[in-house]
């Protein structure tokens with residue numbers, strides 16, 4: 058029997074209340090008191106993982122070291138805690154059912170009728186306890202996606218009910234996140250939706266131990282008393298979560314409200330230490346008091362939805378704080394560039410980032426943006442598809458291979474400078490089959506990459522099917538685009554640079570996934586610095 062304690066976070070009233078940020082903030086406070094904490098997200102949809110989802114559906118797909126394609130909340134967990142997550146930290150209904158059905162096909166249920174209760178709920182319970190059973194964590198926080206009362210999340214809620222009963226009050230607790238809306242006509246905060254959602258939770262046999270109330274206005278003492286009375290929680294367990302100007306303020310806000318104290322008390326842990334948030338607060342200090350400002354154009358095709366490039370935006374916040382500058386990221390639709398507004402839009406930028414992506418839409422705009430950055434000496438960072446676009450642009454406009462392309466966009470091009478990887482050629486299933494997770498890269502000395510990392514062997518996370526075609530490497534290098542990072546086992550080109558340009562870097566991997574508050578990613582830090590230097594001279 059493990060001694061790990063379990064915290065479940067459910068949500069009521071509305072989606073998008075920020076369960077992930079509350080879970081990450083509580084985890085941060087507990088970590089800052091010395092506990093080993095991890096967070097898990099249970100997603101009620103039927104996709105096996107979010108890798109097959111369009112970013113417009115659920116935002117960015119986050120990739121872990123072990124190559125899991127996961128919900129973007131795992132990105133918040135890593136950024137807050139500076140601890141890696143893995144496949145086990147994100148579980149979906151699709152994955153649960155797939156595993157139960159596979160067991161059924163193998164005859165593991167010995168002739169029994171396979172049912173939601175107990176077979177699906179058992180599988181969920183196993184997935185939750187799998188993390189605790191590693192012995193690596195004192196506390197596991199499990200966030201249940203969706204809103205209480207949804208048909209889809211019922212098996213999860215039932216699994217939580219059972220686990221809570223099995224583990225006992227000292228080993229498990231439930232935090233319910235709700236909304237306390239402000240009705241401007243009545244000039245009042247309203248508690249009724251919270252009362253109803255606590256009641257819905259109770260109908261499933263779960264009593265909330267702690268209420269975290271999202272609100273736009275402070276909860277008065279009377280209101281806290283009322284919520285406590287009607288929702289069966291102690292008054293100290295009514296926690297207000299008021300809108301914050303940055304998500305990085307939330308741990309301090311939760312500290313002030315005593316979320317960590319009441320959590321530990323309910324778990325029977327006697328602990329009077331104060332969380333050590335020194336480094337966190339140093340970061341906040343730098344983030345909130347920038348000495349300068351830069352503007353970076355983020356060229357992508359999912360720019361309408363901020364969540365599509367979540368990790369990139371957060372990496373800029375970390376790198377901005379490190380450089381003590383405010384980074385204004387301007388989302389630019391690659392199709393707008395195609396429609397002729399290139400100069401007008403890009404001349405305001407101090408730096409250009411071409412984002413990752415898939416498919417043909419908007420790629421000509423990305424290529425034009427690369428060309429603008431290259432010809433005008435604007436600092437440039439290309440990530441994944443962005444790096445591939447940089448290679449295509451150079452091939453077309455410097456090597457003169459006018460039809461150069463990626464076979465992803467043009468399968469009949471005479472010059473496939475970006476080509477499907479050999480290992481991908483026989484793959485037919487789309488889910489979970491890209492080149493994923495951490496791979497090594499050998500960095501050439503005396504290059505930007507080498508200066509940035511200070512090492513000759515690095516490891517970064519990946520998510521792609523196409524690669525730089527080595528058949529063009531000699532020509533490209535001769536013409537001035539150098540391959541400065543190479544996978545030592547496969548020779549796959551991971552980094553390209555143009556030494557004649559002040560700061561031009563394209564990377565096949567995704568540095569943004571590894572940037573955290575405690576460890577801002579060196580490539581973003583260096584890019585922001587280059588952008589700042591460029592802006593100063595402009």
Ligand code: GLN
Pocket residue numbers: 412413414415416440441442443465520521522523524
């Ligand atoms: N579509 C490209 C590939 O599969 C790039 C992927 C990405 O940007 N993540 O190689």
